[in-house]
Each structure stands twice: as structure tokens, then as C-alpha cells.
Amino acid sequence: MTDDFLIRSSVDPLKPLTGIEPKKAEGDKSTEGVSFGSVLKDAITDINKLQNDADKAIAKVQLEDAGSIHDAMIALEKAGISFQVMMQVRNKILDAYQEVMRMSV
Amino acid sequence: MEFFTTFKITGSGLSAQRKKMDVISSNIANVTTTSTPEGGPYKRKMMSFASDPLEKGFDLDLKDAVNAVKVGQVTDEKEGFKKVFDPAHPDADKDGFVTLPNVNLMLEMTDLITASRAYEANATAFDAMKNMALKAMDIGK
Numbered sequence: 001m002t003d004d005f006l007i008r009s010s011v012d013p014l015k016p017l018t019g020i021e022p023k024k025a026e027g028d029k030s031t032e033g034v035s036f037g038s039v040l041k042d043a044i045t046d047i048n049k050l051q052n053d054a055d056k057a058i059a060k061v062q063l064e065d066a067g068s069i070h071d072a073m074i075a076l077e078k079a080g081i082s083f084q085v086m087m088q089v090r091n092k093i094l095d096a097y098q099e100v101m102r103m104s105v
Numbered sequence: 106m107e108f109f110t111t112f113k114i115t116g117s118g119l120s121a122q123r124k125k126m127d128v129i130s131s132n133i134a135n136v137t138t139t140s141t142p143e144g145g146p147y148k149r150k151m152m153s154f155a156s157d158p159l160e161k162g163f164d165l166d167l168k169d170a171v172n173a174v175k176v177g178q179v180t181d182e183k184e185g186f187k188k189v190f191d192p193a194h195p196d197a198d199k200d201g202f203v204t205l206p207n208v209n210l211m212l213e214m215t216d217l218i219t220a221s222r223a224y225e226a227n228a229t230a231f232d233a234m235k236n237m238a239l240k241a242m243d244i245g246k
Contacts, residue, residue: 068119068120068123070120070228071116074112074115074116074231077231077235078109081108081235081238081239084239084242085242088242
């Protein structure tokens, strides 16, 4: 009994955490009100630009005899990876949508 | 995207090594050239690289740490010409000696192998970064 009491008094009660608050991301306000659709649209525009860059790099290598092969390949890989990232995001959105549609009411 | 920084750096490495190959092949091609537009035999070209600090496009922590590479300068080697007695040669001097270029073919071959291996290393670094990016996309699958 006394042991139990001693242990209880020696252990400090847990205090609620006060100092920690969720950190707000920088530019939080600017992203407020931006719809997800427009974010996706911007991403697709960027990726389209990368695809165009890759096209130009290949044209340069093949037509003008000026560009280097590795620059063209790097441009192609950039475009390819960005496209794959975009596809992954799209797949996730579709998964979420289908999950919602499967919900039984 | 942040992994594009690696692409940029390896790209600069690939470009630099390709230019090095240009210089080396110029030396090899002119190993017996005895006349040049500026007069005299061909002079061996030497190329040095310089680091090229990246201004933007990567994490703030690495702002001063990461460098791409660029061509520093191309200079002529001034010494090591070989004189051969050949009075019938069109470029022979009045004593009948021809000055041959100071290109050492063995030296050029070792430089060539170094440049080609460095090019491969840059390409491998590129592939590794690409695989990391693709692996990142597999998270959660």
C-alpha cells in the first residue's frame, strides 16, 4: 500500500502539451480558395511544357546537328517521369472517387 | 521537381566529358599534322574543367554545396615537339628537319578512357536518380 502511494506521488502527472501547435505552411493563405482542379490543371500544363521541351531537344539533335544526345535523353526522361507522377496523382484521385461511389447509403 | 537538380548536374557532367572527347579526338586526329593555319606543327590541346555553382532549383540546405561543371579553358601545350630529319618533306625547314606535333598517343588514349568512364559514371548517376524517383512513385502500392 505504501509502495503504491510512493510510486504514485513520485511520478509527475502528465501535463497537457501546450507549446506545440501545428505549424502552418508558408503561403498557406495563397493556397486557400484554390481548387484542386486548377492545381491539377497547372500540373498538366507544366508537364505539357516538359513534353514540348523534349520534342524540341530531339528535333535539335536530328535536324540541326547541334544538340547533344544526352540532353535530348535527359529532356525525355524529365518529361516521362513528370508524366508518370501526374498519372499516379490521377490514379489516386480516381481511387478516392470510386471509394466514395462504393459507399453504401 | 527537386530531383531535376541531379539531372541538371549529371547533364553538365555529360556535356563536359563529351567536349573533352572532342579535344582528345582532335589531338589524336592531328598526331602527324605538320602544318597549321597559324604556322608550325599542330600543338596538343589541353582542357580543364571549372565548377559552376547552381543558382536555383534545389533545396536551400544545398545552396552553396552543389556545383555543376563547365569547361574551364582550352590551352596549347608549348613543349615536347619532336624533330625528324626528312629533307623531302614539304614542311621541312632549311636544315631538312620536320617538327612533329607534341601529341603522345598513349597519353591521349588514357585520357580517352578516363573521359569515357567519367561519361559512363555520369550516366549511371542519372539512372540511379531516375530509379529513386520511380521508387518514390511506388510508395503505398
